[in-house]
Amino acid sequence: xxxxxxxxxxxxxxxxxxxxxxxxxxxxxxxxxxxxxxxxxxxxxxxxxxxxxxxxxxxxxxxxxxxxxxxxxxxxxxxxxxxxxxxxxxxxxxxxxxxxxxxxxxxxxxxxxxxxxxxxxxxxxxxxxxxxxxxxxxxxxxxxxxxxxxxxxxxxxxxxxxxxxxxxxxxxxxxxxxxxxxxxxxxxxxxxxxxxxx
Amino acid sequence: xxxxxxxxxxxxxxxxxxxxxxxxxxxxxxxxxxxxxxxxxxxxxxxxxxxxxxxxxxxxxxxxxxxxxxxxxxxxxxxxxxxxxxxxxxxxxxxxxxxxxxxxxxxxxxxxxxxxxxxxxxxxxxxxxxxxxxxxxxxxxxxxxxxxxxxxxxxxxxxxxxxxxxxxxxxxxxxxxxxxxxxxxxxxxxxxxxxxxxxxxxxxxxxxxxxxxxxxxxxxxxxxxxxxxxxxxxxxxxxxxxxxxxxxxxxxxxxxxxxxxxxxxxxxxxxxxxxxxxxxxxxxxxxxxxxxxxxxxxxxxxxxxxxxxxxxxxxxxxxxxxxxxxxxxxxxxxxxxxxxxxxxxxxxxxxxxxxxxxxxxxxxxxxxxxxxxxxxxxxxxxxxxxxxxxxxxxxxxxxxxxxxxxxxxxxxxxxxxxxxxxxxxxxxxxxxxxxxxxxxxxxxxxxxxxxxxxx
Numbered sequence: 001x002x003x004x005x006x007x008x009x010x011x012x013x014x015x016x017x018x019x020x021x022x023x024x025x026x027x028x029x030x031x032x033x034x035x036x037x038x039x040x041x042x043x044x045x046x047x048x049x050x051x052x053x054x055x056x057x058x059x060x061x062x063x064x065x066x067x068x069x070x071x072x073x074x075x076x077x078x079x080x081x082x083x084x085x086x087x088x089x090x091x092x093x094x095x096x097x098x099x100x101x102x103x104x105x106x107x108x109x110x111x112x113x114x115x116x117x118x119x120x121x122x123x124x125x126x127x128x129x130x131x132x133x134x135x136x137x138x139x140x141x142x143x144x145x146x147x148x149x150x151x152x153x154x155x156x157x158x159x160x161x162x163x164x165x166x167x168x169x170x171x172x173x174x175x176x177x178x179x180x181x182x183x184x185x186x187x188x189x190x191x192x193x194x195x196x197x198x
Numbered sequence: 199x200x201x202x203x204x205x206x207x208x209x210x211x212x213x214x215x216x217x218x219x220x221x222x223x224x225x226x227x228x229x230x231x232x233x234x235x236x237x238x239x240x241x242x243x244x245x246x247x248x249x250x251x252x253x254x255x256x257x258x259x260x261x262x263x264x265x266x267x268x269x270x271x272x273x274x275x276x277x278x279x280x281x282x283x284x285x286x287x288x289x290x291x292x293x294x295x296x297x298x299x300x301x302x303x304x305x306x307x308x309x310x311x312x313x314x315x316x317x318x319x320x321x322x323x324x325x326x327x328x329x330x331x332x333x334x335x336x337x338x339x340x341x342x343x344x345x346x347x348x349x350x351x352x353x354x355x356x357x358x359x360x361x362x363x364x365x366x367x368x369x370x371x372x373x374x375x376x377x378x379x380x381x382x383x384x385x386x387x388x389x390x391x392x393x394x395x396x397x398x399x400x401x402x403x404x405x406x407x408x409x410x411x412x413x414x415x416x417x418x419x420x421x422x423x424x425x426x427x428x429x430x431x432x433x434x435x436x437x438x439x440x441x442x443x444x445x446x447x448x449x450x451x452x453x454x455x456x457x458x459x460x461x462x463x464x465x466x467x468x469x470x471x472x473x474x475x476x477x478x479x480x481x482x483x484x485x486x487x488x489x490x491x492x493x494x495x496x497x498x499x500x501x502x503x504x505x506x507x508x509x510x511x512x513x514x515x516x517x518x519x520x521x522x523x524x525x526x527x528x529x530x531x532x533x534x535x536x537x538x539x540x541x542x543x544x545x546x547x548x549x550x551x552x553x554x555x556x557x558x559x560x561x562x563x564x565x566x567x568x569x570x571x572x573x574x575x576x577x578x579x580x581x582x583x584x585x586x587x588x589x590x591x592x593x594x595x596x597x598x599x600x601x602x603x604x605x606x607x608x609x610x611x612x613x614x615x616x617x618x619x620x621x622x623x624x625x626x627x628x629x630x631x632x633x634x635x636x637x638x639x640x641x642x643x644x645x646x647x648x649x650x651x652x653x
Binding site: 172175189191194195196197 | 202203208234235236237238239240283309310311312314316320323324325326327337339340342345346348349352378380382390392394402404431432433453455456478480486
């Protein structure tokens with residue numbers, strides 16, 4: 001978040017106006033209309049590279065008609081993110097190709113697991129989340145915000161962060177319960193000899 | 199009734215000679231009515247770790263200057279904030295120990311599980327239910343190796359007096375001997391005979407001098423004289439009782455814990471038994487912390503950092519009295535970060551060796567029951583243990599009347615009254631008062647107090 005990027009509202013509006021082509025069914029095997037690998041390759045070229053390797057391209061064009069659970073939604077989200085990153089602000093200077101490639105390849109998995117892709121167009125909070133996450137992965141922050149404000153706001157709105165906190169709370173409660181159960185069991189057991197009092 | 203372990207579980211290492219010693223302790227014609235079993239539960243790997251701990255105790259005694267905390271401290275703080283739920287909830291680890299919020303026994307008592315590191319397996323957990331000499335019950339989570347690590351610390355305390363706890367075999371008989379006798383004097387407590395692998399299979403027994411625990415009160419002296427323990431451990435009240443027995447045996451030392459050992463009694467005991475009487479500052483949450491010497495209480499644990507704090511949690515300058523506050527420890531189930539003990543002293547040093555000066559522990563209180571029967575404050579705590587009291591103070595007036603002040607709770611005052619009447623006698627005047635705040639000098643709650651009757 002070292003540099004200022006576009007205004008937040010500019011980008012959330014762009015997402016709200018996502019064209020139908022980018023919301024069409026991604027191609028999986030022989031089904032679906034949009035070839036995601038081609039969309040991503042075009043985008044990265046416009047942003048100054050790099051070219052997708054065959055292995056990377058294969059990730060965006062699954063051959064199986066029955067891809068692993070959630071992969072279709074992930075591909076749909078990649079399309080929405082590709083529309084966002086197609087904003088002229090990201091293409092100028094041809095600086096963001098490498099970080100955009102990394103973001104599209106591995107930065108959307110968790111988000112896609114937690115939300116339907118369409119929500120990142122229809123829901124204001126999810127639009128803001130995708131914009132902030134995208135900017136952050138490109139090393140940018142919304143225009144007019146300090147790095148601390150941008151980091152704080154991203155953390156607040158982040159679905160993945162909220163999920164992480166929920167899972168941590170669940171794990172902590174499970175651990176506490178396990179210890180209480182062990183205590184109840186062990187309290188009824190002999191302890192170990194202690195050579196002095198306290 | 200506790201679930202009983204097998205001897206193989208109690209003593210994974212037990213050999214024939216220690217087995218014979220154990221049988222001798224149980225079957226001695228003057229033995230007390232032991233009411234419990236307890237082994238050290240130490241595996242070979244565990245024993246090796248206890249030995250490594252002893253190496254650390256011997257080679258890396260506590261050493262720091264006020265402006266230069268020990269090197270291990272920063273890593274320990276980071277570990278606690280990363281791995282221990284109670285500390286993690288406070289957010290990111292502060293850069294300075296002084297910015298870490300303090301905690302106290304009430305925190306540990308309320309939710310002991312929140313002090314257990316996430317990464318710690320629970321398989322070998324053991325639980326001590328303590329009545330607490332100061333009155334606040336506590337479930338102490340511990341580990342068999344932690345229990346055995348008391349022994350290197352006792353040895354370190356004895357070494358300050360040029361005394362060695364040897365254990366092993368008796369030089370004359372060649373058989374395992376009795377190394378330690380933990381002496382209690384109260385109406386009811388667990389008692390047992392045991393053997394300790396860390397001390398080469400030597401014997402250890404916890405006994406209660408209350409005559410009800412023995413077939414014949416005269417058996418007490420006979421049994422103890424036959425055991426010939428190297429060291430007695432106990433508290434001032436039990437040692438005062440021990441001194442009244444016609445014992446011939448002369449131990450190497452007495453180690454007194456749990457309550458404040460007043461100088462007069464220490465002198466009397468030293469003359470009676472012809473050996474040093476060492477006041478050991480210890481607590482369930484942290485084990486043995488420091489041993490008294492002429493210069494002050496010498497800290498014993500290699501990984502326990504001690505601060506002395508004022509009421510605002512700020513470190514007192516050297517020489518100024520404040521609350522003893524602990525960071526570190528050797529019980530993996532209770533990693534302590536700025537744990538306020540409720541005990542007071544000033545901090546001084548001899549070179550880089552820190553000393554506690556003027557330690558003010560928990561004074562023992564003996565109450566009077568019906569027919570002037572003595573009642574130990576531990577018995578009072580025991581009687582009140584079933585009640586969920588967040589805090590209380592018990593005072594006995596000169597005429598014997600008992601006043602119990604309790605903080606508001608769900609405890610039934612009728613039940614409290616009945617419990618105390620049962621302990622002190624039905625004819626004793628007992629009053630239960632619910633108060634919003636417990637008071638004491640300097641904000642410290644004096645759990646037990648008694649007005650001298652002049653008799």
